[in-house]
Amino acid sequence: MRILVVNVNTTASMTAGIGAQAARVAAPGTEIVPLTPRFGAESVEGNLESYLAAVGVMDRVLSYDQPYDAVIQAGYGEHGREGLQELLDVPVVDITEAAASTAMYLGHRYSVVTTLDRTVPLIEDRLLLAGLDRRCASVRSTGLGVLELESDPERAVEAIVAQAEAAVHEDRAEVICLGCGGMAELETAVRERTGVPVVDGVAAAVTVAESLVRLGLSTSKVRTYAPPRPKRIDGWPLA
Missing domain, CATH: 3.40.50.12500 (Rossmann fold)
Structure with a gap:
């Protein structure tokens, strides 16, 4: 099982600490992949930075080119989890x-x-x-x-x-x-x-994500988190 743990800010040392915490509680056989957004604020402490982080996290996940089984958004109280759920077929867990x-x-x-x-x-x-x-x-x-x-x-x-x-x-x-x-x-x-x-929240999210994967469960796609409808989006910045 491979779980992506995505920091919401661009401070690489904080990503490393989040990844280490996730790896400590992960079950044997679970690979933790910590990711840092390619753009965004060094720390997320308000609405503007949080909305920017939501786009940065989606961009980073979409640019990851290896298979994975779940995604953890490692930001407390941040925006963006719903967007990830629309974009992805794997479980998405928010640490909050x-x-x-x-x-x-x-x-x-x-x-x-x-x-x-x-x-x-x-x-x-x-x-x-x-x-x-x-x-x-x-x-x-x-x-x-x-x-x-x-x-x-x-x-x-x-x-x-x-x-x-x-x-x-x-x-x-x-x-x-x-x-x-x-x-x-x-x-x-x-x-x-x-x-x-x-x-x-990071440790809790890892165990929740692992449980969902083992149960074979993921986000419902019939209504709220259905995939985005195909349409032209001008200036789309995501990978």
């Missing part, structure tokens, strides 16, 4: 939805801890659209930029733990979701400090 749905197996309510406050509405909207908002206790911001997760990991852990503890004690969350693909590898430190289950 994979993390939240996994968290609901582990506790009554979950909270998401993310980066900048401006990304909170994007995540809230994504959870609402996916029907996963009802059991979300809160979406909390650390105030950190995405790239700070790499440049200052000790500060990042402290900021994430502080918000996770507040979510548990103030918002009554029973599970924490790490709300950024760049937070991969931090779940152990947060779990040890908070005492509650911590779900990393």
Whole structure:
């Protein structure tokens, strides 16, 4: 089984970290292929960058010329999953939805801890659209930029733990979701400090994707995610 794990930003070191996290939880026989978009922002922290990332991710997947069995969009609260589902015949898993749905197996309510406050509405909207908002206790911001997760990991852990503890004690969350693909590898430190289950979206998405492939299931094509209708698209930038 081969799974493409596509970073939504163009920071190659973050792609490597996401790929390493995915490979750690992948079952024997599953090959993880981490991909970086060929264009886009170095970090995705708002609507403009998110819409640009959606096109960049689709372009990168369509330009991959080897067989694959599933695709993971490794961006929290980002746009584009629906477009991928129209374009592809294999399962497409978004880390936002994979993390939240996994968290609901582990506790009554979950909270998401993310980066900048401006990304909170994007995540809230994504959870609402996916029907996963009802059991979300809160979406909390650390105030950190995405790239700070790499440049200052000790500060990042402290900021994430502080918000996770507040979510548990103030918002009554029973599970924490790490709300950024760049937070991969931090779940152990947060779990040890908070005492509650911590779900990393990349890891959760890998196990969901593997399950769908093993079950022989993929996106329904009869209505919402039917293939795009053939038509002329002027200036089409995708591969």
